[in-house]
Amino acid sequence: MEFVSPIDALFLLAESREHPMHVGGLMLFEPPEDAGPDYVRRTHERILREASFHPTFRKRPATWLGAPQIGWTQESDIELGYHVRRAALPRPGGQQQLLDLASRLHSTLLDRHRPLWEMHVIEGFGDGRFALYTKMHHALIDGVSGQRLMRRTMTEDATARDLLVPWNLPRTHPRNTDEPSGSTFGSAARNLLSAAGSVPALARTARDALLRQQLTMPFSAPRTMFNVPIGGARRVVVRSWPLERVKQVAKSTGSTVNDVVLAMSAGALRGFLREREALPDKPMIAMVPVSLRDEDDNEPGGNKICAILCNLATDLADPFARLEAIKDSMHRNKEVYRALSNTQAMALSALTLSPFAMSLLPALNSVANPAFNIVISNVSGAREPLYWNGARLDAGYPMSIPLDGQAANITLTTNGANLDFGIVGCRRSVPHLDRILIHLDNALTELEESH
Incomplete structure (x- = not known):
């Protein structure tokens, strides 16, 4: 089990039905010219085949010695079809219908019995575009980290058809296994002592x-x-x-x-x-x-x-x-x-x-x-300009x-x-x-x- 840092724990402890503690993003895409009528469906099916997960995307809150929300456990069996969903807008399929849906999605709590993230693939736009709505608990990620994560799924090459997803990206800085993780109890104790010395x-x-x-x-x-x-x-x-x-x-x-x-x-x-x-x-x-x-x-x-x-x-x-x-x-x-x-x-x-x-x-x-x-x-x-699976990010x-x-x-x-x-x-x-x-x-x- 990994211990939750104090600032991350605050986002877990402060959460209630009135206070969902996730950050989200709504991205609008223009499909490539050769997309075809089944482009969004096929894209969703490809996403569901990306079943390897960065450790951050396996985390869910754990209870330790009767104390909830002070640690993370790693979920071994992730139901990807739950986390990645496909939806369609009602007619006329304009921005207002999209924002109505995004408002509802942003209002609901993430399930703490599962890893704390979701992605929704949204079609049904009258102008042919599609959208991605993503949300992730603020205890797992901050805005800058989330922005950089989504940036790494995209490319400046409009012809590329690689489909990258945020939970399955190559590590950019492999962890030095000789050094303990910042979330281990020993490291947390050292950080606490260091902080105390600097009071x-x-x-x-x-x-x-x-x-x-x-x-x-x-x-x-x-x-x-x-x-x-x-x-x-x-x-x-x-x-x-x-x-x-x-x-x-x-x-x-x-x-x-x-x-x-x-x-x-x-x-x-x-x-x-x-x-x-x-x-x-x-x-x-x-x-x-x-x-x-x-x-x-x-x-x-x-x-x-x-x-x-x-x-x-x-x-x-x-x-x-x-x-x-x-x-x-x-x-x-x-x-x-x-x-x-x-x-x-x-x-x-x-x-x-x-x-x-x-x-x-x-x-x-x-x-x-x-x-x-x-x-x-x-x-x-x-x-x-950025592209994802050939679609331009508008x-x-x-x-x-x-x-x-x-x-x-x-x-x-x-x-x-x-x-x-x-x-x-x-x-x-x-x-x-x-x-x-x-x-x-x-x-x-x-x-x-x-x-």
Whole structure:
């Protein structure tokens, strides 16, 4: 049995019917010209023949000495037909029917008696395209790892007909069997002792981060309509924007693409709340996950992220002033992490987000200010056109996790010449979620016109 790391265990322990803890993705493909009418069926049949599994895709939660969810066991007999399913859209087979299906799929819990992942092959589009919806428990994988995993199943060669699946890819970095795994009890104990030895240094770092560097303090975020209890049903909305538009704004303002994306999101949230007469006087705070994975780390498994809190400056009416405030907030807060090791960065993130973990308790969530108002995650993706079994990837929309007190999530990724946004919200708590897409477009236009 492998022990679950503390950060991965949090995703298992916090899960309930109201809080599914999986991340997902919705990919749209244009079949090759020679596909034929049975292309999707034949593709599904080929997938079902890929019955070799990376260890990550065999994991399911184990109980050890009566304590649940502290370890993983390896499933020896995987029923692939359960994990990989084929579905068809009702007529007219457009984007709305696809999003209705994706919303339902993203609302359901993964079965903990089986490995914690699924893939759905979806046909029935009126325009001839097909889709893949995938989901995997966040205890097994983070967004960056999942994005890289799916990227490795694809190719830049439009003529290739190899069909690669995420659970059966070649290892890129074979494990050194002379070194113990990071998930073994011995290694975990060594890491704990190492962390304990660095407590004074971490305390000094935290004091510097939270006081002298003036990091946005947890629980300073205003309460908004997003910071309410949620139900288990989800609504998913998606849209793509040309990456070049965002890059031009970044270039003309001396910002990064991520700064502009945060400013787009801030403008959209401001517009969405203003039209409901619900905009707070204080600026909203976003939690921005930042990957700690090396560029060549393509192996699935576990979470390697830190958390930066960003002032979204939603109290400012001027879009350029808002962008400048966001840029300054991100720069100052990133500076704190640059001086830290990965272990220290994750530990500081845990300290910063400890109020968020406490807010998962309903009693606290009803009286305390939220740790932050929303999660906005920009996951690096491919800049070149990609193909899978000869089909061109038209769009790849990431889907993440709303929580009690965090009723909506904005995640985006790069796909060729586009930025693909996936917004997931509680179906009950955040009505008219699609209006955020309209405000995102308005916010980008305002940034283009303001400078």
